[in-house]
Amino acid sequence: MKRLSILLAVMGAAASPTYAAEQGERIEIKGELIDTWCYFSGVMGGPDAVVGSAHHTCALWCSAGGIPVGLLGEDGKVYMVLKIDGDDTSASGDTLLSLASHQIEADGLYYERDGLNYIVVENVVSDNGITYRNHEDYGPVPGFALPEPKE
Amino acid sequence: MRFAVAFMASLLPVLAHAHDGVTHGSDAEAAAHQAEAAVANLPLGAPTELPFDLGGQFELVDHTGSARSEADPDGHSQLLFFGYANCPSICAVAMPMMAELTDALLTDGFKVRPVMVTIDPERDTVVNMGPELEKLHEDFVGLTGSDDQLAHVYDLFQISREKVFDDPEYGAVYAHGSHIYLLDDQGKVLTLIPPILGVERAQKIVANYLDSDIAQ
Numbered sequence: 001m002k003r004l005s006i007l008l009a010v011m012g013a014a015a016s017p018t019y020a021a022e023q024g025e026r027i028e029i030k031g032e033l034i035d036t037w038c039y040f041s042g043v044m045g046g047p048d049a050v051v052g053s054a055h056h057t058c059a060l061w062c063s064a065g066g067i068p069v070g071l072l073g074e075d076g077k078v079y080m081v082l083k084i085d086g087d088d089t090s091a092s093g094d095t096l097l098s099l100a101s102h103q104i105e106a107d108g109l110y111y112e113r114d115g116l117n118y119i120v121v122e123n124v125v126s127d128n129g130i131t132y133r134n135h136e137d138y139g140p141v142p143g144f145a146l147p148e149p150k151e
Numbered sequence: 152m153r154f155a156v157a158f159m160a161s162l163l164p165v166l167a168h169a170h171d172g173v174t175h176g177s178d179a180e181a182a183a184h185q186a187e188a189a190v191a192n193l194p195l196g197a198p199t200e201l202p203f204d205l206g207g208q209f210e211l212v213d214h215t216g217s218a219r220s221e222a223d224p225d226g227h228s229q230l231l232f233f234g235y236a237n238c239p240s241i242c243a244v245a246m247p248m249m250a251e252l253t254d255a256l257l258t259d260g261f262k263v264r265p266v267m268v269t270i271d272p273e274r275d276t277v278v279n280m281g282p283e284l285e286k287l288h289e290d291f292v293g294l295t296g297s298d299d300q301l302a303h304v305y306d307l308f309q310i311s312r313e314k315v316f317d318d319p320e321y322g323a324v325y326a327h328g329s330h331i332y333l334l335d336d337q338g339k340v341l342t343l344i345p346p347i348l349g350v351e352r353a354q355k356i357v358a359n360y361l362d363s364d365i366a367q
Contacts, residue, residue: 023202036345037244037346037347040347041347065244066233066234066245066329067244067329067346068345068346068347080345082203083309111202111203112196113202113342113343114342114344114356114359115194115196116345
């Protein structure tokens with residue numbers, strides 16, 4: 001039930017019966033850049049385990065593999081990242097890899113579309129690195145995300 | 152490579168249980184199914200023109216060797232994704248979802264064409280794309296082209312294609328686009344669909360557009 005509640009909260013854009021203005025709305029959001037597949041699917045664990053340092057390695061794999069990156073804001077919503085400062089093309093470029101699991105403050109344009117939240121990050125105002133050190137509680141999530149040692 | 156194999160194995164329960172509504176092997180599976188069902192019922196709002204500048208005219212070659220543009224030759228709407236036909240990693244999320252979505256939309260009376268533009272023309276060739284894509288769906292179209300042709304399409308959709316590492320077994324691995332694009336039969340981008348959505352939710356989004364004036 002907890003995950004369902006969180007999911008409903010992060011999909012909060014859909015609570016509005018009609019769409020907001022079509023032009024992007026400038027916003028500043030603080031939050032963590034997350035792996036949206038593992039966060040929403042629940043396949044790797046609960047939402048507390050698939051963020052932060054515990055999920056960093058998997059987040060890198062997913063981002064490189066074409067999974068959309070999201071910004072989990074302090075408001076509890078997930079903003080699907082369409083583009084980010086320093087990445088001259090859309091999400092999943094090198095910039096997003098370098099920021100995976102980082103807590104950032106983003107300035108950008110916000111769009112509501114099809115009940116989802118999207119953001120074009122025009123400026124990473126601050127990058128605080130990985131601040132949620134949950135690997136101490138969960139270990140690596142999932143364990144198999146760790147690279148194999150060289151033989 | 153261990154990650155990719157284990158990751159794909161981990162997807163199976165979610166995909167298999169995505170619509171059963173009955174039995175789940177774990178709390179996580181049950182939660183995922185419950186969450187998907189909840190999201191599937193959230194209101195979409197009226198379709199609107201895409202506020203981003205995406206898409207345009209292009210010329211590529213399909214998996215049969217025929218020229219293909221942004222328009223579907225049979226007049227179908229299209230689901231477009233940038234990825235690998237021969238993917239050893241986690242494209243396993245988006246492309247099977249596109250295949251399942253194609254079938255789901257057909258039950259609504261919408262014939263859509265799943266299309267993949269390769270981000271690795273060295274790995275995906277005219278010769279080898281077809282058999283791999285057919286494993287996913289018989290209507291899947293694979294597109295490739297010259298470096299210039301592909302670069303043009305990547306620019307149109309603002310697709311990243313950066314090599315992130317070399318897999319010792321499979322070679323170069325590229326970061327690539329993340330979203331599925333819904334195109335009308337002429338190639339106009341109607342909206343985008345994050346592949347993390349459940350098929351049921353994606354089905355509603357697509358149907359919402361194909362029923363609207365925007366898609367006419």
